[in-house]
């Protein structure tokens with residue numbers, strides 16, 4: 307960290323970086339971009355970073371994420387669909403969680419199902435993570451698989467409790483690690499799930515070049531925002547954070563340093579509000595001077611939301627979260643209302659194979675659209691919806707271009723956009739997703755993402771592996 311003891315940010319010189327096609331040096335001072343030119347001479351005591359002729363971009367903004375849920379998932383990963391769809395993804399999820407934990411901490415995963423990831427026993431788990439106790443809960447909730455260290459820790463591996471009913475053994479009489487109906491017994495012997503680690507989330511997003519996020523959780527109480535505000539104040543979350551909150555918080559101000567975003571309204575199959583309620587919530591948000599962000603993932607859900615907007619009217623900044631199915635007739639109404647859509651291109655990759663199997667064929671061509679929306683003049687912002695999607699926006703960018711599922715099947719290729727356009731989904735400001743691109747200019751906040759190569763090269767195969775350095779208000783995040 308490059309803050310002096312007084313908390314002021316010392317100045318920093320980024321040498322040989324490419325800004326909008328121009329090779330320049332960039333001076334960052336006191337949290338903002340102080341100068342752009344070439345050459346700039348280092349001031350006495352100034353930190354100099356060699357940019358290696360890599361592209362310097364505004365930091366990425368993820369327009370829809372859930373920070374606390376992501377932090378929880380980081381330490382106790384959900385290893386069922388849609389996060390994990392096969393054995394390889396199970397491996398990745400468990401190993402990733404392993405690296406996020408401290409020495410000796412238990413790794414607990416939930417949501418496992420053998421039909422997705424294959425059969426699991428202590429030996430397979432040992433091969434994945436050997437150095438710490440691991441417990442994996444079956445989707446049913448009533449079965450667990452423990453690795454050898456975990457079995458030893460609870461006294462089940464040749465220990466005093468090995469003969470308990472519910473402890474499975476193979477033909478050779480060995481404890482397999484599969485336990486049934488022992489939740490209460492295990493609960494008394496295993497440590498409780500670890501507290502969510504928001505600092506790990508902050509570091510991870512920083513490594514992706516993310517300098518801002520909009521937390522789209524429809525929290526019902528300001529207390530729910532406390533942990534995020536505290537983590538942001540400590541610097542554990544170095545990103546600029548905009549929060550939504552549900553209709554009950556329409557008139558409330560979030561705790562500093564969180565910025566107030568739109569009011570989040572949920573129109574879901576499991577929570578379909580009445581038309582009158584929706585109209586009332588939209589009206590109340592607008593009265594408080596706030597736009598709304600309406601969760602719409604089905605065709606009827608979008609139609610219901612549009613009917614409510616017909617009656618309540620539209621405020622600049624009103625937006626549709628997901629817009630998972632937008633057929634042409636509804637698209638025209640979205641455009642006519644001037645509504646924004648915040649999409650998750652990454653779902654095409656992560657959930658696409660399931661969509662191809664399960665979504666109504668009539669809806670498939672209109673699934674997670676992007677290009678058709680932009681062509682209709684609808685502002686489109688990009689997001690990951692992590693932890694429900696992978697938190698790496700570069701994966702979403704690559705998928706917005708490729709439109710392929712994990713198994714490689716094309717899905718809605720007519721909705722593909724050019725790589726620059728896909729990147730732009732993440733370069734707009736939190737209050738105008740899909741609006742004007744933020745730029746690297748003198749006077750702008752030094753929220754920056756330095757790549758290790760020219761932009762054209764990176765966009766040939768978009769990947770967060772190209773993020774060399776992220777600056778949060780001029781302060782360096784962890785180096786990649």
Ligand SMILES: [Zn+2]
Pocket residue numbers: 370371372522691694
């Ligand atoms: Zn969400």
